[in-house]
Amino acid sequence: MSSDILSFIIFLPAIVAFGLMLTTRDVNTIRNIAFLTTTVILALVLKIYIEFIPGEGMQFVTNVPWIETYGINYYVGLDGFSLTILMMIAILIPTSYLLLWEGRTKGYWINMLLVQTGVTGTLLSLDVVLFYFFWEVMLLPVFLMIGSYGFGEKVYTTIKVTVYTMVGSLLMFIAILYLGVAYHAEFGTWSFAYNELMKITTIDYNTKVWLFLGFLAAFAIKIPIFPLHTWIMETYKNAPTGAVFLLSSIMAKLGVYAIVRFMIPIFPEIYIEFSVYFVAIGLFGLVYFGIAALMQDDIKRMFAYSSASHLSFIAAGIFSLNEYGINGALYLIIAHAIATGALFLLIGLIHEETGFKTIKDLGGIAKQAPVLTFIFAIMLFANVGLPGTNGFVSELLIIFGIYEFNHTLGYISATTVVIGASYMLWMFQRAILQDRPEGSPVLKMRDLKIKEMIGLAPWVILVFLMGLYPEIFINKFEPTVTHYLNDILHIGASK
């Protein structure tokens, strides 16, 4: 039974969602049931987290045939990487439920539940076709959410984001099919499991580069890596808070995760060879998006750029080919998800209450909502990477990693982090602390309610816990990173 626990975690939200679709209860009941579902999942994930043994490879594996004719299996399992991210998702989603104000319709909560199924399924699948299946399924509820509950030119935004992500996904789809066919040609049987695809030896170098880029297209658009980022501005601006939270805090991270899960094992030599370009592109993105964020007036757009900037940094860490960089990137995935998630939710609240979106229209919030300001500040500092917070640990590790990878790039990365601090603190000063100009109407802003504080409390605790005792978290995934470097990339973890 213990091996079926993952399937239970994946499908429980979807089953509940289908049940809720048929009921005619009021929104509050539905919201409570949805919240209860996610807490049940959190409990199960905690159980897994405790039972998980670091360094033992894939655990809790379920592998049953799905489409036997083509060797496609329902193959799920988790290792150190997936466990960490699973934990993150399981904590973030229920707490975010307490902070979503706009969910006044039934469909909103049903979509939230469906997203959770898609996201968890994507995270845990080890068969590429199954992965693709969930990867697409995860997108559809977000599509509905943006279109139904978004603002402004929401329909245009929806179509744009869908077509963008589909382009990436379908390019990956071709690469997946090609790998499957190559495997069939070499071994005479069909298989799409990632550990089987690793064994392919017959593909020539040029084709491999194309396949690598096909996979990368899907992930780079989702993350997004420069220059495939143009969809995020409108999306983050026009989408409802819940969808923005899911896209930035969770789905973008799955793009990074997928690089680690599939691209490194299947194309190790291409990964090593191209890494220098991707570290450079990542750092360029960090600077580019940082400067763009500095110039934004719309607060949601500023955070969109800020998020893209940090994600570029994560991507740079992933490609740094050593333990520091990869550990740091994984750590930043969590840290960034917590900090950005909280910030997006708080911005959503400010927007909901005041109706203002631009930085210069805001101001004076600190006096009216001290608790909100306090939590906002903590998340901001975590995001900027102040010592003592989780952001500091992860940024430091990535900078070490990049420095070891290439000294010049290391110096650059160390200096560029300042940009993040400047736009964040400047925004904080103008939008929250500073008083409103003379003569302008008084801003009505309520403070956080108890329920919302409870929702945010675990995040605040995590920010400091992860910042002060990183070992307890890193120990869970470090053996996996070592395994990747030693056994898959053959470059040695100690380097």
Add this chain to the structure above:
Amino acid sequence: MSEFIYLIPALTVLTGALVLMFMSMYESFTVKNFIVVSCIFLFIAFGFSLSQIGEAYSVQPYNDLLNNVLIFDSFSNFFNILLIAGTILTLLIGEHYFQHREYFKGEFFSILLFALFGMMVLGYSNELVTAYIALEIASFAVYIMVGYNTEDSKRVEAIFKYLVLGSFIGAFYLLGVVLVYGASATTNLSELSVFINSASDDQMILVYIGLTLILFTFLFKIAAFPFQSWVLDVYRGAPMVVTAYMASTFKIAIFSFFLRAFLQDFGLTLDFWDTIISVIIVFTLVFGTWLAVTQKIVKRMLAASSIVHTGYLLLAFIALSYKDGQIVNIESAYATMFYLIAYLLSALGAFGLASHIISETNVRVTYDDFKGLAKERPFLAAMMTIFLFSLAGIPSTIGFIGKFYVFTEAINAGYAGLTVLAVFATIVSVYYYFKLIAVMYFYPTKQECISVEFNDKRVSTYAIAFVAILTVLGGVGSAIVFFIPALNIDQIIILAQTAVQSLFIK
């Protein structure tokens, strides 16, 4: 008697058609009676076809009477099941449409069954002229159905265009048969196959020219480039239910004969058309996509997108053979057949649902008219979404699995470039399908499109819901939904394999 059992499905349908014809002489029967009677006959035929499923057999009963022109095997049985199922679903989905249109009289259902009979015989055909006759029985029935309401000028235009072009292309077929006969002195497929295997290059010239002409008819009927020009107007002009029937069921019938011919008998000649069909696929995909993007009327968009699906099907078809005339890649025949099932379900669902909506309101025609459907009719909108997802090949629907097979086999056969193009066509298709979904979900309803008496509780709705469930189950299969005994994807493939293997029973 044991031989007779193979003839029963086709004969049941023929009897049904005749009974309905006699019934239509009496005024006292209502449209509902006709639907019930046709369904009874169809279900009997369906039952007999189902009873033979799963075993590989190939027989030519009553040899002295039928003279080898018809062949009854698992392959034709497989297609019979699809065709009969398609017809039953068309009838059920269109139930409301038929009842609310004055011009639908009894003989319409008789003609529908004649069309089905023609298609079934086409599946049995083992001879070029028999195939032609069967094709014409089916085609003429469809011509009549297209132009059924002569008071509507769009219908008249549609039937005129279709009839003239269809008959014209039929003449090509006959000329092709004559040329083939001139070279080989036979029109029987089995004998032709023997001839092709032993003929010299000189003798083959005429056969190639003849078969190319026959291929033109095939391309015309499935609406491949450059023979696609009739599709938009005819699909638009025909009654909605007939459009659904043509787009799904009729296309399958055409494929049944040509798949048989090329798998069993003309396999050796297939790489002669390799380049031509490649070019045709490219143009079909590009042109169909372009047409679909530019449409404003939903029915025309669906019609145009069916051209794109023809492109995918041809891609699977061309992947059959790729070197030295040997059919190396027999798996792509399964892929074609699976895609036909997937397309039958999703196209029938999409067209049928559109007809269901139109039949009640009369006003939902363009994209704009579909605004806000999700708020008014959440379940209809949800089902439409499922069908559009399936047509676009989004995972969790049968359309995804269908595309997966077709593309895998195309890459396997070395057509990676064409596959990339097909994937790009898919990307664009996401745009025009999702536009309809966006329109249904994200806008308020237009005032003039609201109809109060819309009644969801009728046979049509249940039939569409049934198709929608099949569409999802076919995509998810039984491995992911552990606890529900679901439609197993492997089972369908095994059936397709049995069907194809029965072709090679000597």
